[in-house]
Amino acid sequence: MPAPPPDARTCLATATTVARCGDDGVVLRVLPDEPFPRVRASRFFMLRREDGSMPLVPRPFSIYRQHGAELEFLIKVMGQGSRALAALRAGDRLRVTGPLGNGWPALAPVANEPWVMLAGGIGSAPFFMGIEQALAGMDGKPPCRPADLALLYGAARKGLLYDIDAFRQLGVRTWTATDDGSDGYRGNVLGLLESLQQRGELPPKVRLLACGPERMLEAVERFALARGLACWLSLESLMGCGVGICNACPVPTRADGPLAAWSNAKCCVEGPVFSCTEIALAH
Ligand SMILES: Cc1cc2nc3c(=O)[nH]c(=O)nc-3n(C[C@H](O)[C@H](O)[C@H](O)COP(=O)(O)OP(=O)(O)OC[C@H]3O[C@@H](n4cnc5c(N)ncnc54)[C@H](O)[C@@H]3O)c2cc1C
Ligand code: FES
Known part of the structure; x- marks a missing residue:
């Protein structure tokens, strides 16, 4: 079965800025204690505050941008977890686990097919x-x-x-x-x-x-x-662990596709990016 990516790790980080964005979002910038190399777009991190003001289960967020050693996340306030992250102040500590998942395929030019x-x-x-x-x-x-x-x-x-x-x-x-x-x-x-x-x-x-x-x-x-x-x-998808252990993130696979050996794929370790030849969301 797929395993968490070998380059993923967990470490503490410090919130540096939280800027409001749109009607109900923030851009959260954090400085991890140990820097991460460049991350492929559409990979994600599990985030959790360290002060106990957030549910124990961390929440997944795509990497939005990287500025030097700082990671940025674009977060919409949905419930308890995202609200707690949006309420972070400069200097607050959080735990970041990642980079997780696969990311976009290689986006190379294809003639006449943008x-x-x-x-x-x-x-x-x-x-x-x-x-x-x-x-x-x-x-x-x-x-x-x-x-x-x-x-x-x-x-x-x-x-x-x-x-x-x-x-x-x-x-x-x-x-x-x-x-x-x-x-x-x-x-x-x-x-x-x-x-x-x-x-x-x-x-x-x-x-x-x-x-x-x-x-x-x-x-x-x-x-x-x-x-x-x-x-x-x-x-x-909703996620629990983000690393393939809890089975909280099943995605139905396409019966005639390359993942058909199993009726579901795990979004966290086999995704979050899937080709339409692999999965069947619509019934
Ligand atoms: C790989 C990945 C990348 C993501 N990237 C981002 C991102 O960059 N920015 C961002 O804002 N969010 C992103 N999300 C979604 C984000 O993880 C959820 O919004 C967050 O976990 C909600 O947690 P909460 O505690 O605030 O809300 P909860 O209290 O857990 O949920 C509040 C309400 O929102 C619903 N809900 C929660 N999560 C989802 C979901 N994923 N889809 C539909 N409904 C949901 C719940 O059912 C509930 O009704 C991503 C999710 C995944 C799996
Ligand atoms: S979130 Fe736990 S297995 Fe995918």
């Missing part, structure tokens, strides 16, 4: 470094040009398009969609994608990467399968 990143709300977090790393070149492959990438960022309303200005500054074509029409296209990211394809801004054949709420990922999976598009999903 990578289209579909972000839903806080699901934008793994795309910031994803774009940076694609533009720098991944796994020794040629770097993408900005034209090889597009970010389609959707949310219920403008205030939930977290850190949108920072994403725009990455220099990649970025379009937004909101359910209430308060920013960009009125509707969801798949409606936006279809409208961009109809207008010729994006070709019919694209390679999809998606992260967002489960219902959105199910819709993306159906969309990709119906059109025969290559597609990878980064799942935000």
Whole structure:
């Protein structure tokens, strides 16, 4: 069975800044006691405060950015754990365990087939470094040009398009969609994608990467399968341990796919990024 990644470890860290972001989020910056090397985008860390003010079970968060030895996380306040993390003050201590999971596949240029990143709300977090790393070149492959990438960022309303200005500054074509029409296209990211394809801004054949709420990922999976598009999903499943022990994070596998030997994969150690050929979210 898959094991935790060999480069993962647990250590203490100090919160350095907590900045409000969007209507209900924060960007938390922490300085680990021992530095981590560069982390692949869409890998994650389990975070827990050290002062007992948070549930015992740590919570998983994607790496958002790295600044020297500091790690940044983009956190939406959902419940007790994320609220406690958002309430951290400079100097408070927390435990970080990671980097966990696999991360995005190598984002190398493919002729006439741009990578289209579909972000839903806080699901934008793994795309910031994803774009940076694609533009720098991944796994020794040629770097993408900005034209090889597009970010389609959707949310219920403008205030939930977290850190949108920072994403725009990455220099990649970025379009937004909101359910209430308060920013960009009125509707969801798949409606936006279809409208961009109809207008010729994006070709019919694209390679999809998606992260967002489960219902959105199910819709993306159906969309990709119906059109025969290559597609990878980064799942935000509920997790307990993050390292393959507790079985809290099952993901149904595709009966005709490469993971079919087991009816479920473990999101934490086999994911969180899965190809649509591997898993079956939508029924
Ligand atoms: C690999 C991975 C990466 C993630 N990256 C980020 C990130 O970068 N930023 C971020 O804000 N969040 C991220 N998440 C989600 C984050 O882990 C949860 O929001 C967090 O664990 C909630 O903990 P809590 O104690 O605040 O809420 P809880 O009290 O545990 O839950 C509050 C409510 O939210 C629901 N809920 C909790 N977690 C989820 C979930 N994953 N999906 C749907 N509903 C949920 C619960 O059912 C409950 O109704 C990620 C999750 C995974 C697995
Ligand atoms: S979270 Fe424990 S096995 Fe995946």
